[in-house]
Amino acid sequence: MKKKKSLNKNLNKKKYKVKQKVCKKAEISEKELEYYKKKLIEKYNELMKLHKTNNIELPTDIGDEIDMAEHNLDRELRRELSDTQINLLNLINAALEKIEKKEYGICSKCGEKIPKKRLETLPWTDLCIKCQKFTEEEKIY
Numbered sequence: 593m594k595k596k597k598s599l600n601k602n603l604n605k606k607k608y609k610v611k612q613k614v615c616k617k618a619e620i621s622e623k624e625l626e627y628y629k630k631k632l633i634e635k636y637n638e639l640m641k642l643h644k645t646n647n648i649e650l651p652t653d654i655g656d657e658i659d660m661a662e663h664n665l666d667r668e669l670r671r672e673l674s675d676t677q678i679n680l681l682n683l684i685n686a687a688l689e690k691i692e693k694k695e696y697g698i699c700s701k702c703g704e705k706i707p708k709k710r711l712e713t714l715p716w717t718d719l720c721i722k723c724q725k726f727t728e729e730e731k732i733y
Contacts (some may be wrong), residue, residue, distance in 0.1 A: 619705070620697045628715050629691050635716070636684045639677050683716040690718070699723050 620628075690696040697706050701723040710717060719727060 625691050631715050632684050632687055639681055687716045
């Protein structure tokens with residue numbers, strides 16, 4: 593019994609540091625929000641147009657085996673491209689929602705501001721560079 597009590601005392605003495613999500617204002621002006629919104633909508637429309645183009649079926653009168661293999665490869669590439677486009681469309685929708693809620697430009701993991709250079713390059717991102725790297729490393733392992 594003494595061992596249990598001393599163990600509990602030691603556990604109580606240890607302090608564990610947990611990084612808490614800190615929400616900050618992104619400090620993005622209305623003009624900048626409109627700029628990012630316009631940029632996101634343009635990308636959204638571009639992807640929708642591509643998505644519709646990629647979903648056009650190819651002719652079914654396939655000749656020899658080589659033509660059939662090319663057709664299957666093309667269809668597979670279209671499907672992969674389409675999945676990527678859909679994922680990007682979802683990210684764009686989420687970014688547009690954040691703009692409406694005035695939460696745009698804040699990392700969804702750590703709550704820190706996302707640098708404007710990053711938003712300029714990837715306006716649909718919801719992670720700062722540090723959290724993005726961490727997320728990618730998690731996927732590798």
